Amino acid sequence: xxDAVITVPAYFNDSQRQATKDAGxxxxxxxxxxxxxxTASALAYGLDKGDKDExxxxxxxxGGTFDVSILQLGDGVFExxxxxxxxxxxxxxxxxxxxxxxxxxxxxxxNIDLSKDKMAMQRLKDAAEKAKKDLSGVTQxxxxxxxxxxxxxxxxxxxxxxxxxxxxEMTADLVAKTKQPVENALKDAKLTNADIDKxxxxxxxTRIPAVQEAVKEWTGKDPDHxxxxxxxxxxxxxxxxxxxxxxxxxxxxLDVTPLSLGIETMGGVFTKLIDxxxxxxxSKSQVFS
Numbered sequence: 344x345x346d347a348v349i350t351v352p353a354y355f356n357d358s359q360r361q362a363t364k365d366a367g368x369x370x371x372x373x374x375x376x377x378x379x380x381x382t383a384s385a386l387a388y389g390l391d392k393g394d395k396d397e398x399x400x401x402x403x404x405x406g407g408t409f410d411v412s413i414l415q416l417g418d419g420v421f422e423x424x425x426x427x428x429x430x431x432x433x434x435x436x437x438x439x440x441x442x443x444x445x446x447x448x449x450x451x452x453x454n455i456d457l458s459k460d461k462m463a464m465q466r467l468k469d470a471a472e473k474a475k476k477d478l479s480g481v482t483q484x485x486x487x488x489x490x491x492x493x494x495x496x497x498x499x500x501x502x503x504x505x506x507x508x509x510x511x512e513m514t515a516d517l518v519a520k521t522k523q524p525v526e527n528a529l530k531d532a533k534l535t536n537a538d539i540d541k542x543x544x545x546x547x548x549t550r551i552p553a554v555q556e557a558v559k560e561w562t563g564k565d566p567d568h569x570x571x572x573x574x575x576x577x578x579x580x581x582x583x584x585x586x587x588x589x590x591x592x593x594x595x596x597l598d599v600t601p602l603s604l605g606i607e608t609m610g611g612v613f614t615k616l617i618d619x620x621x622x623x624x625x626s627k628s629q630v631f632s
Contacts, residue, residue, distance in 0.1 A: 347372040348580045348587070352408035353379035354428030354601050375587050380405070381412035382423055382598055383579025384545040388570050389416045390582055390594070397540040398424075400528070402558050402566070404521065405546035407433040411524050413532040413539070419593040425531035425620045426601045427524040432517065434475070434548040440513045441471035445486065445503060453499055455492050463491050474505050479550045482507045511553045518557050525561060531620050542566045545575050597622050 349372075351363050360377050367374040381401035388399070396417035403410040410428035414421055445467055446457050457463045470486050477484040488501040529535065542558060544566045549555065558566055570578070585591030600623050605615040608631060616627045 345373055346375050346584070346588075348376045348378060348584045349374055350378055350380045350383045350576050350580050352405070352428065352430060353381050353403070353410035353412055353426045354408065354430050356602055357604070359430075376583060378580065378583055378596070379410070379412065379423075379426065379598060379601070380576045381410050381426065381545060382414070382421065382596065383577075383583065384543060384570065384572075384575035385412070385414045385416070385421055386579035386582045386594070386596065387575045388541075388543050388567070389421060390591075392416060394418050398534065398538055399541045399543055400525070400539045400562065401543045401545055402521070402525065402549065403428075403545040404548040404554060405433050406548070407431070407435050409433060409521055409524065411521075411528045413528050413534065420595045420597065422597040422622070423599045423620075424534070425528045426599055427528040427531065428601070429520065429524060432520055433546075434472075436517050437475055437514050437548065437551065438468060438471045440517070441474055441505065441510070442467045444505075444513060445471065445501065448503060449491070449501055453492070453494060455494065455499070457492060460492065466491065475510070475551070478505070478507045478510050479552060507552070514551075514553065518551075518553055521554075522557070522561060525558075536562050536564075539564065543570065543575075544568070545572050547573055599623060600625075 347367055349363055349367050351360055364374050364377055381403045385399060385401050399414050399416060401412045408430050409432040412426040413424045415424055449457050457467065466488055470488055474484045474486050483504055483506040486503045486505060490498045491501045492499045539562060542562050542564045549572050555566060582591055583596065586594050599620045600617060601619060603615045603619045604617040605613050608614045616629060617625060
């Protein structure tokens with residue numbers, strides 16, 4: 344493998360994108376294009392939709408980042424209308440809620456703080472992630488960690504049952520944090536929920552039932568499950584690779600810059616040159632005296 348199309352969270356800034364490109368270079372890859380993850384999953388969804396004209400909302404909740412993009416599809420043209428997100432919100436935060444709960448429960452029972460024990464914390468992290476995944480399919484799960492610590496009377500074990508209702512309650516604030524970016528993206532695209540034809544979920548964290556319910560409640564639409572949330576981005580990147588190499592024809596991708604770009608002018612003032620959600624590539628020149 345020599346050439347690569349690399350995907351990044353849509354809300355990554357310029358230095359984060361450059362660092363990703365550099366990482367590809369260090370790995371010996373010729374990075375042909377950096378594309379946004381929600382855009383890539385829209386490519387995977389829309390390739391077989393032909394000339395159907397649709398406006399779609401891509402809700403992308405991954406392990407560490409959250410993005411939402413709104414696209415217009417039609418005649419092989421994928422045009423991003425707006426994008427928004429939070430680069431510090433994802434599945435890891437959901438895991439941490441379970442970890443913190445386990446630490447406090449164990450401290451209550453045994454008066455021992457597991458957060459000071461690196462080995463124990465790693466085991467808690469693995470158990471929390473497994474419990475989170477289990478609760479996407481069942482309504483309660485057992486967390487069992489034998490010999491997690493030692494007290495005056497010998498080894499101590501951690502045994503806890505976590506229900507989906509408890510998990511939903513402890514992570515409700517995280518789910519709620521994704522609502523504002525969705526509203527901002529709609530506002531920037533000058534659209535309302537009624538204008539959206541399809542809602543696509545992307546990223547492993549969208550398997551969480553409470554997330555799916557919230558998206559359905561906010562948008563008034565059942566999310567589309569025709570593409571695998573774990574594979575959609577990779578498929579989209581492959582399609583973009585095919586477009587670049589000429590193997591995939593009649594597909595045009597019009598992406599946007601997620602954040603405003605500008606320069607520092609006299610007195611340390613940020614002067615905006617390119618507004619956020621401007622279709623790229625683009626150029627702008629301004630003369631400063």
